[in-house]
Amino acid sequence: MNFLSATLSRVKPSPTIAMTTRAAELKAAGRDVIGLSAGEPDFDTPDNIRRAGIAAIEAGHTRYTAPDGMPDLKQAICAKFARENGLAYAPDQISVGTGGKQNLYNALMATLNPGDEVIIPAPYWVSYPDMVLLAGGTPVTVETTLETGFRLTAQALDAAITPRTKWFIFNSPSNPTGAGYDRAQLKALTDVLMRHPQVRVMTDDMYEHLVYDGFEFCTPAQVEPGLYDRTLTCNGVSKAYAMTGWRIGYAGGPRDLIAAMRKIQSQSTSNPCTISQWAALEALTGPQDFIAANNAVFARRRDMVVKLLSAIDGITCPVPQGAFYVYPSIAGLIGRRSAAGTRIDTDEAFATALLEEAGVAVVFGAAFGLSPCFRISYATSDDALREACTRIADFCATLT
Numbered sequence: 001m002n003f004l005s006a007t008l009s010r011v012k013p014s015p016t017i018a019m020t021t022r023a024a025e026l027k028a029a030g031r032d033v034i035g036l037s038a039g040e041p042d043f044d045t046p047d048n049i050r051r052a053g054i055a056a057i058e059a060g061h062t063r064y065t066a067p068d069g070m071p072d073l074k075q076a077i078c079a080k081f082a083r084e085n086g087l088a089y090a091p092d093q094i095s096v097g098t099g100g101k102q103n104l105y106n107a108l109m110a111t112l113n114p115g116d117e118v119i120i121p122a123p124y125w126v127s128y129p130d131m132v133l134l135a136g137g138t139p140v141t142v143e144t145t146l147e148t149g150f151r152l153t154a155q156a157l158d159a160a161i162t163p164r165t166k167w168f169i170f171n172s173p174s175n176p177t178g179a180g181y182d183r184a185q186l187k188a189l190t191d192v193l194m195r196h197p198q199v200r201v202m203t204d205d206m207y208e209h210l211v212y213d214g215f216e217f218c219t220p221a222q223v224e225p226g227l228y229d230r231t232l233t234c235n236g237v238s239k240a241y242a243m244t245g246w247r248i249g250y251a252g253g254p255r256d257l258i259a260a261m262r263k264i265q266s267q268s269t270s271n272p273c274t275i276s277q278w279a280a281l282e283a284l285t286g287p288q289d290f291i292a293a294n295n296a297v298f299a300r301r302r303d304m305v306v307k308l309l310s311a312i313d314g315i316t317c318p319v320p321q322g323a324f325y326v327y328p329s330i331a332g333l334i335g336r337r338s339a340a341g342t343r344i345d346t347d348e349a350f351a352t353a354l355l356e357e358a359g360v361a362v363v364f365g366a367a368f369g370l371s372p373c374f375r376i377s378y379a380t381s382d383d384a385l386r387e388a389c390t391r392i393a394d395f396c397a398t399l400t
């Protein structure tokens with residue numbers, strides 16, 4: 001009898017683990033490796049939020065809360081959705097989870113049956129397809145192109161929808177491309193969804209606040225109120241408030257779905273960390289000015305990285321609207337050979353050779369479902385970014 005479950009066999013091991021492990025091995029062996037693969041801000045959690053966590057401990061807020069979040073935090077989340085997204089949710093339409101990830105997972109677990117399809121535009125955040133598989137559904141990935149700035153077109157969405165489509169997962173600004181959909185681009189997609197009433201929308205707005213050059217973030221139920229009853233609007237404090245380790249995410253949606261998600265959470269993890277909930281309450285209700293200050297730093301780094309990478313022969317680097325990633329194409333380098341003799345026939349081969357020969361750790365595009373590309377996280381110091389881009393340029397220049 002097999003000890004491990006059949007469910008587990010459907011899930012692939014993370015394709016990024018091998019790269020991360022190799023980078024760590026090289027570092028441990030004394031090699032100078034610049035890591036550009038981290039998916040988290042390099043800023044510290046702001047002081048007022050940290051103090052709110054300490055105050056929560058000192059005030060004795062160390063017990064269980066309601067499984068999907070304490071009332072004060074749910075109220076603050078309702079106020080946030082109303083204020084920033086024009087979305088009216090009541091507290092019983094809110095779920096607070098252990099990171100944004102848990103809400104997405106709960107929603108898929110609560111709704112998917114074998115044969116149910118979930119549309120995921122590629123490149124995608126690595127967890128979406130595997131979460132769908134864990135929940136017993138079928139991921140249907142739809143590739144985007146460099147020409148559309150890695151945005152899904154209305155035609156491609158329409159063509160992917162079948163009678164078995166249960167969810168469309170939408171992520172703007174995107175991990176890994178940083179691509180953001182403006183109102184017109186999103187409206188083109190919501191118009192398609194209005195014609196297919198069986199499809200629910202799971203929008204992952206995790207990078208809402210990390211947008212540059214005056215880009216205006218918008219979310220599906222805001223752009224098309226007709227989708228309000230079939231949209232789960234997911235967000236969290238991890239990225240905008242530099243709180244990745246605190247593990248608080250939240251979602252607003254239809255009462256029946258939120259109740260189903262609560263049932264799963266109450267029988268699995270129970271409430272997200274009580275102390276972190278108090279800190280998240282401060283994040284959502286306290287001063288917000290550091291977001292603009294952080295964004296100015298991110299925008300400057302984005303501009304520098306795009307400029308340096310775009311100057312490299314064989315690399316095409318679109319300018320992203322948000323998040324802290326760039327997703328350059330290396331189509332112009334495929335088929336070349338590195339100085340050490342590695343044939344660059346895939347983006348994985350490129351990333352491996354870049355790590356081994358130039359000491360720069362990036363994530364290859366195949367991990368996100370769209371090749372030949374790689375992802376750089378620019379949530380690191382200007383000096384490290386400048387040095388990494390110089391090494392990438394030098395490495396590419398030696399390819400023959």
Ligand SMILES: Cc1ncc(COP(=O)(O)O)c(C=O)c1O
Nearest residue numbers: 039099100101125175206236238
């Ligand atoms: C697009 C996207 N959604 C969700 C998450 C998960 O966020 P959290 O750390 O709050 O679980 C991430 C984290 O990298 C992400 O990039």
